[in-house]
Every structure is written in structure tokens, then in C-alpha cells.
Amino acid sequence: xxxxxxxxTPLDRLDEQAKHTLFTGAxxxxxxxxxxxxxxxxxxxxxxxxxxxxSANTQPLRVLFVRPGEGRDHLVKHMNEGNRAKTAxxxxxxxxxxxxxxxxxxxAVLPFKPELKNVFAGNDDLRAxxxxxxxxxxxxxxILAVRAQGLAAGPMGGFDxxxxxxxFFPDGRLHSILVVNIGHPGPDAWFDRLPRLSHDDxxxxx
Amino acid sequence: xxxxxxxxTPLDRLDEQAKHTLFTGAxxxxxxxxxxxxxxxxxxxxxxxxxxxxSANTQPLRVLFVRPGEGRDHLVKHMNEGNRAKTAxxxxxxxxxxxxxxxxxxxAVLPFKPELKNVFAGNDDLRAxxxxxxxxxxxxxxILAVRAQGLAAGPMGGFDxxxxxxxFFPDGRLHSILVVNIGHPGPDAWFDRLPRLSHDDxxxxx
Numbered sequence: 001x002x003x004x005x006x007x008x009t010p011l012d013r014l015d016e017q018a019k020h021t022l023f024t025g026a027x028x029x030x031x032x033x034x035x036x037x038x039x040x041x042x043x044x045x046x047x048x049x050x051x052x053x054x055s056a057n058t059q060p061l062r063v064l065f066v067r068p069g070e071g072r073d074h075l076v077k078h079m080n081e082g083n084r085a086k087t088a089x090x091x092x093x094x095x096x097x098x099x100x101x102x103x104x105x106x107x108a109v110l111p112f113k114p115e116l117k118n119v120f121a122g123n124d125d126l127r128a129x130x131x132x133x134x135x136x137x138x139x140x141x142x143i144l145a146v147r148a149q150g151l152a153a154g155p156m157g158g159f160d161x162x163x164x165x166x167x168f169f170p171d172g173r174l175h176s177i178l179v180v181n182i183g184h185p186g187p188d189a190w191f192d193r194l195p196r197l198s199h200d201d202x203x204x205x206x
Numbered sequence: 207x208x209x210x211x212x213x214x215t216p217l218d219r220l221d222e223q224a225k226h227t228l229f230t231g232a233x234x235x236x237x238x239x240x241x242x243x244x245x246x247x248x249x250x251x252x253x254x255x256x257x258x259x260x261s262a263n264t265q266p267l268r269v270l271f272v273r274p275g276e277g278r279d280h281l282v283k284h285m286n287e288g289n290r291a292k293t294a295x296x297x298x299x300x301x302x303x304x305x306x307x308x309x310x311x312x313x314a315v316l317p318f319k320p321e322l323k324n325v326f327a328g329n330d331d332l333r334a335x336x337x338x339x340x341x342x343x344x345x346x347x348x349i350l351a352v353r354a355q356g357l358a359a360g361p362m363g364g365f366d367x368x369x370x371x372x373x374f375f376p377d378g379r380l381h382s383i384l385v386v387n388i389g390h391p392g393p394d395a396w397f398d399r400l401p402r403l404s405h406d407d408x409x410x411x412x
Binding site: 048049105109205 | 216217218219220221223224225226227228229230232234245248249252253254255256257258259261263265267268269270271272273277280281311314315316317338339342343344345346347349350351353354355356357358359361363374383390391400401402403405407408409410411412
């Protein structure tokens with residue numbers, strides 16, 4: 001027998017330690033040590049996130065990395081009161097935003113179907129829905145990519161999105177969707193883990 | 207010196223092979239081998255996904271696992287034409303849906319703030335937005351959890367959601383958001399990888 005020309009290759013699976021790092025043992029950090037997070041570490045988070053899939057390769061997520069100093073001071077003002085101390089102490093913070101004009105990149109990212117740019121340009125509901133859905137999927141990838149890089153993530157929806165957008169994205173093109181504190185977990189970083197729904201509450205079969 | 211009472215523990219990071227499995231080397235599979243995917247393997251995907259974070263621990267995602275046979279035949283009818291052959295050949299398919307009444311679980315999943323149930327009950331826009339955002343975050347976690355279990359994921363937005371909902375969720379409580387083919391990659395499973403946006407197109411600094 002000759003070898004099949006396009007035989008499939010079994011995929012690797014994560015070992016228990018890696019599953020622990022990403023899923024089963026990972027927790028939302030509420031405090032951080034003063035150990036800095038470097039720009040190279042932050043860029044490396046994006047270098048993982050970028051490869052995970054989006055509809056029609058649209059990739060609408062944008063990431064603003066905010067470092068300690070003036071940028072962080074400005075961001076803290078727009079966080080809900082219960083989140084301010086956490087963000088003020090985080091060695092790095094990511095503002096995740098969607099690009100309302102993501103379709104301008106379609107000819108570059110979907111070279112076999114450049115006309116999809118005009119489909120999105122002519123349909124505001126489709127464009128907004130695609131941006132929101134895919135940027136949010138990518139936010140999920142991003143949170144796990146933070147963990148994959150050995151850092152703790154503290155995602156927060158409690159902030160004034162209009163205020164953040166006016167402060168950091170004044171031209172109106174980007175809309176913030178989530179703020180993620182990033183760092184090394186500090187003292188008492190974890191609350192007790194909250195209950196998860198039972199398997200049967202979530203999983204159905206057909 | 208005595209040891210600090212709540213000193214922090216450095217987190218593990220994924221090694222290059224695990225990053226390859228989840229992010230840098232993973233691809234959307236377009237064909238599958240006939241190797242079955244067991245119910246235990248499908249449940250194990252959820253057992254990872256369930257631990258990743260959602261706003262106020264709301265966990266609105268629901269998962270319908272569809273096996274070969276009548277269920278899959280019914281699902282295939284609602285896929286867009288270009289996706290039918292893939293789903294018809296997938297050893298397992300997940301229909302990811304949001305629970306429009308996720309807030310009924312709030313007293314169980316957020317025991318220190320049970321009154322949030324009524325906040326959601328009284329605010330349709332907040333409830334719908336929370337369900338959509340968090341179920342989509344969880345869909346991102348789910349896709350990476352499929353990969354973590356050594357399986358290939360084929361996420362597809364191209365299907366008739368109203369038709370799927372009428373077929374599988376006739377009481378109207380669940381709304382489908384994404385269909386994911388699951389299996390072991392078959393011959394010619396991968397298209398050429400599409401370009402990703404440049405780092406500078408996505409990442410900004412403050």
C-alpha cells in the first residue's frame with residue numbers, strides 16, 4: 001500500500017496542568033502584585049488571540065493596552081466604583097473594543113471575496129451584529145490567552161463605556177466592550193469560587 | 207522574617223505545544239474522519255468551558271450536542287447550502303444557544319446577591335444584552351475547549367437560526383447563536399490560512 005496522499009493527523013490534547021491553567025484552576029484575580037507586565041508580554045497575548053477564528057475572518061476586535069500612569073488614571077475614572085481600586089492597582093489593563101468599520105479590512109483579510117466589504121457597508125444591522133458577535137468571541141479568546149501567558153485576567157463589564165470611548169476613542173470608530181485587568185495575582189486575589197450550573201442545566205442531546 | 211500570610215503563587219504558562227494546539231497551530235476543520243466522538247468526549251468539552259468567567263456569573267450559554275442520525279439530519283436542513291456537507295459529515299455537532307431566562311438561576315449561581323434576578327426580570331434590554339454578550343464570550347471559550355480536548359472545531363454562523371430554534375427549542379426559551387462541527391480532521395481538512403490583521407492594526411497603547 002502506498003500512503004494516502006492527504007491522510008489526517010491526530011491532534012494533540014492539553015494535559016491536565018494546561019487545562020488547569022486555562023480552565024479548571026484559573027480564577028478571576030481581584031488583587032495584583034507590583035511585578036510589572038511588560039509591553040512584550042502584552043503583545044504576546046495578542047499574538048495568541050489573533051489566530052482564533054471569526055466569521056468570514058472579520059477580526060473586529062481592537063485592543064488598547066493601558067499602562068500605569070496617566071492612561072490608567074484616566075481609565076480608572078470611568079470604572080464603576082467597585083472596580084476602581086482593582087484597576088488602579090493593575091500593572092496593565094486592556095480595553096477591548098470593536099471596530100465599527102472592520103469591513104474596510106475585508107479585501108485584505110478575505111482576498112477571495114473582497115466584495116463582502118460592500119455587503120457590510122450597505123447593511124448597518126448586519127455590520128453591527130457581525131462586529132458585536134465576533135469581537136465578543138475574540139474577547140473570550142483574549143481572556144484565555146492572558147492565562148496561557150501565565151498572567152491573571154480580571155475581566156470587568158462594570159464601566160462607563162461612553163466615557164471610555166470619549167476619552168480613548170474620540171473619533172467614534174471604536175466602541176469598548178470589556179475591560180480586563182492583567183497582572184500577577186497578589187495577596188487574597190481570589191474570592192470563593194461561585195457555583196456553576198449543573199451539567200444537566202446546560203447540556204442537552206439530540 | 208516570617209512568611210507572608212497570603213503570599214501569591216506564580217501562575218503556570220502554557221508551553222509552545224499547548225499554545226500550538228489552542229491558538230497558533232489550530233485551524234477550522236472542513237472535513238472529518240469517520241472516527242466517532244463519544245458522549246463522554248462531548249461532556250468533557252463542557253466540563254472545561256463551564257469554569258471560564260461570565261459577568262455576575264450569569265452563565266447564559268446552553269449547548270445542544272447533536273449526534274449522527276435523525277437529529278443531525280434535521281439540523282443539516284437549516285444550515286446554509288455551503289455548510290450542509292460539512293455538518294452532514296461531522297461526527298458530532300454542537301448548537302450553541304443563549305437562555306433568554308438565564309436570570310432564573312441567579313439565586314443559585316450568585317447566592318450573595320439573589321435580588322439581581324429581579325433586576326434582570328424588570329429590564330428587558332439589560333437581560334437581552336447580558337445574555338447575548340456572555341453567551342458569546344462562552345462560545346469563544348467553548349471553541350478553545352474543543353481544541354483542548356484534542357478535537358477539531360468547525361464554527362459556522364451560516365444557518366437559519368429561526369429554523370433551528372423552531373426545530374430544537376420549540377418553547378422559545380433558547381436562541382441559537384452558533385453551530386460548531388466537532389470531530390477528528392479528515393483528508394484536506396484545512397484551507398490555506400487566511401491573513402490576520404497586522405499587530406499595529408489591532409493593538410494600541412496608552
